[in-house]
Amino acid sequence: MKLSDLYWHRITPLHFLLWPISVLYGFFLSLKRLCYWLDILPSVKLPVPVIMVDSISVADGGKTPLLLWLVDFLITQGYRPGIITRDNSDNPVLPHEITSDNDLLSTDGKAFLLAHHCRKSCPVWVGKDRAATAQELLSTYPACNIIICNDGMQYYRLERDIEIIVVDFSEHSSGNGLLLPAGPLRLKPNQLRESDIIVTNGKPNFHLDMSKWGKTYNMRLTNDTVYNVLDPEIQRPISSFKNKQLHFLTDIDNSRWCLDYIQKMELNAELHSYAENHRFSQHEIYLPEADAILMPEENVLQCKKFANDKLWALPKRAWINDELQALLLKKLKNKN
The missing domain is CATH 3.40.50 (Rossmann fold)
Known part of the structure; x- marks a missing residue:
């Protein structure tokens, strides 16, 4: 914090x-x-x-x-x-x-x-x-x-x-x-x-x-759809993850918003919050027990080169x- x-x-x-x-x-x-x-x-x-x-x-x-x-x-x-x-x-x-x-x-x-x-x-x-x-x-x-x-x-x-x-x-x-x-x-x-x-x-x-x-x-703001980092064409509604074991990774700038989002969407997710301007590494997204790993889009872009098929990006869109x-x-x- x-x-x-x-x-x-x-x-x-x-x-x-x-x-x-x-x-x-x-x-x-x-x-x-x-x-x-x-x-x-x-x-x-x-x-x-x-x-x-x-x-x-x-x-x-x-x-x-x-x-x-x-x-x-x-x-x-x-x-x-x-x-x-x-x-x-x-x-x-x-x-x-x-x-x-x-x-x-x-x-x-x-x-x-x-x-x-x-x-x-x-x-x-x-x-x-x-x-x-x-x-x-x-x-x-x-x-x-x-x-x-x-x-x-x-x-x-x-x-x-x-x-x-x-x-x-x-x-x-x-x-x-x-x-x-x-x-x-x-x-x-x-x-x-x-x-x-x-x-x-x-x-x-x-x-x-x-x-x-x-x-x-x-x-x-709409943020009810995520996309797979390995294949952005694959998109799913966030509601499809409600019964999954999730891990939510973010830096401190987005941690409060992520926590509110987890509670609002009633997700079974463990939040991992890192320091401001943190540079994510491959071992941090290696979570074998997770069904899926979610990250705000601005954070997940750092992980494109070493992403796995469990990694999903959560974008925000304005109407x-x-x-x-x-x-x-x-x-x-x-x-x-």
Whole structure:
């Protein structure tokens, strides 16, 4: 369990010390945004529209499935998107494209998941400096006519044309409803009224006051089907595993979600949780007593080269209503 899990989902005496830091953090972000708005700090304007997609919380909150849906949607509408994402590795290098499975050892799991699904139709680039990364992508792929920025809600140096903020109402994501570092939120909820598009996931809870928000669009995540890693064409409903002896492997980032999923689906599964950014090895998926081994898709991609026939991937897919699709097209048309 992460140290943050011990206090981000409750109120403890520690929060009397952390709350003033949260106030300063919020003030700093507001000041930073104002400086960019007044052109005191220089920003970068790209020659193509930029869509920024981020979560209000440090948790993913469904942001990655939404981004995958967005890529497919833009391609069907005739756009040629490119994705930029932040390099979270310990040894950052210059902006570069994720081009092969060999990049997995030096790439964040979610970034590699994006490349796994999108790289044939949408280049995925990583780098510490998002503006420089976007410029390198456009230089290499001049046919790209739209940039999707994964994360970057508070990275004001790169100007965005459309901002999509994901709000996950689960306890794991919203926690105690406080701003960092006292809680898991990266943005004050009342600031959401300034966002272009707010996409929600789940049912509202009492922590977040939605009275001052703009219009919200609900996203539904589906994760009731798994596929075999050796042969992705083989797919089965998760309900077919209910009477099986299962082992669920994940890193700490997905452990709480996996535990909730096991309980929700009433699976007979033993959960194995590993450290953040853990690199799985062959012996860890060698579990002879298991009828099947399940892993979140972003984790299981590490195991493709040494997978066995018991290994199954659990993907997340986003369903978005037609109203949001129409709004996106309208905003993009107005930007051209």
